[in-house]
Amino acid sequence: MLKDQVVRVVGAMSGTSLDGVDAAEIVTDGHQVLEFGESAFRPYSVAQTAVLRAALGKWPEDDVSIAAELVETVHAQVLSGFVDADLVGFHGQTFAHDPKGRGTHQAGDGAVLADVLNKPVVWDFRSADVQMGGEGAPLAPFYHFALAKKMKAGAPLAILNLGGVGNLTWIDPRLPLPESEGALLAFDTGPANAPINDFMQSRLGRPFDEGGKLGATGTVDQSLVDQFLEHPFFFRMPPKSLDRDAFVGLSQAVTKLPDADAIATLTMACAASVAQGMKACPSVPERILVTGGGRRNPTLMKMLASECHVSVAPIEDAGFDGDMLEAQAFAYLAVRVAKGLPTSAPATTGVGAAIGGGTISRPN
Numbered sequence: 001m002l003k004d005q006v007v008r009v010v011g012a013m014s015g016t017s018l019d020g021v022d023a024a025e026i027v028t029d030g031h032q033v034l035e036f037g038e039s040a041f042r043p044y045s046v047a048q049t050a051v052l053r054a055a056l057g058k059w060p061e062d063d064v065s066i067a068a069e070l071v072e073t074v075h076a077q078v079l080s081g082f083v084d085a086d087l088v089g090f091h092g093q094t095f096a097h098d099p100k101g102r103g104t105h106q107a108g109d110g111a112v113l114a115d116v117l118n119k120p121v122v123w124d125f126r127s128a129d130v131q132m133g134g135e136g137a138p139l140a141p142f143y144h145f146a147l148a149k150k151m152k153a154g155a156p157l158a159i160l161n162l163g164g165v166g167n168l169t170w171i172d173p174r175l176p177l178p179e180s181e182g183a184l185l186a187f188d189t190g191p192a193n194a195p196i197n198d199f200m201q202s203r204l205g206r207p208f209d210e211g212g213k214l215g216a217t218g219t220v221d222q223s224l225v226d227q228f229l230e231h232p233f234f235f236r237m238p239p240k241s242l243d244r245d246a247f248v249g250l251s252q253a254v255t256k257l258p259d260a261d262a263i264a265t266l267t268m269a270c271a272a273s274v275a276q277g278m279k280a281c282p283s284v285p286e287r288i289l290v291t292g293g294g295r296r297n298p299t300l301m302k303m304l305a306s307e308c309h310v311s312v313a314p315i316e317d318a319g320f321d322g323d324m325l326e327a328q329a330f331a332y333l334a335v336r337v338a339k340g341l342p343t344s345a346p347a348t349t350g351v352g353a354a355i356g357g358g359t360i361s362r363p364n
Helices: 046-055 065-079 110-117 127-131 141-150 193-204 210-217 222-228 248-256 259-278 298-308 325-338
Strands: 007-014 020-028 033-043 087-098 103-107 121-123 157-162 165-171 184-191 287-291 311-314 359-361
Touching: 007 065, 007 325, 020 065, 020 325, 033 065, 033 141, 033 325, 046 065, 046 087, 065 087, 065 103, 065 110, 087 110, 087 325, 103 127, 110 121, 110 359, 121 325, 141 157, 141 165, 141 184, 141 325, 157 259, 165 259, 184 259, 193 248, 193 259, 210 259, 210 298, 222 248, 222 259, 248 259, 259 298, 287 298, 298 311
Parallel strands: 007 087, 087 121, 157 287, 287 311
Antiparallel strands: 007 020, 020 033, 087 103, 121 359, 157 165, 165 184
């Protein structure tokens, strides 16, 4: 299917920050990114976020039907605006992720969307990787490799996504393919915005630390950060992945601190975990390009530059849209699935061999 074809495809992503659905269109042959198209964002209401939050940690056998229907409905509303797209990449909403145990759970049925949108939908991107012994995450690295090629980068660089959880992709763009040995190393670094956002919401009734202003006025409790870095996760070699709520101990520990100090400490924990992860990279990258909501937090960006000792910049500095990168990634991966190309490899998820995941549902 689509073997030599250039495809206009739209991808949708609803991340662990639970803020809403990003949708973005690209034109690609599954190798090169040829063109960027339209994009859209549909925020979740406060009530909808509460429904999704209540489903976190639950599995398909638990009753998540209301939350899953909400995911499908909001995605359908956003994606229906992309009338020119020939294909849809639908990630769904991650409710639970335990790759070495119960597996991974992304809610939302791509077959339902295929019927509603009257277009083929690629979905369930992670299950095949997990079944083959991989972490099932992160999956954006193959797209990151394509972007490094589009930039014509001549030396190793890193793309850091700071959503609810942080993940890092180290890229050597001098190699021909993303599955080439030595081309990529990818892994989750630790908590990013999720504990900050959760604290802000529960303590102050605000969804996030806007502009990093509260964190900038606080004092970091370094002893808590040091304890946090003793977590067994940091002693595992990558590839490795995390559940959104893997570090509840840190979130509980900062509740004893004043608000500003708690946010400063959570912000430093994110930066310190990225610096810890950098030690596993094959070489020091020329720079770190940051995507996701965390790049809008100047306090976090300063801490990252200080902790990592390399140039740190928002991915917009390279000409890309940091708000839509993950949605674009699942558009790109959808075309790769449709063409039978791999979407993950041993160095990105720990899977035994390069593998293409995903289910393709066509409208009835």
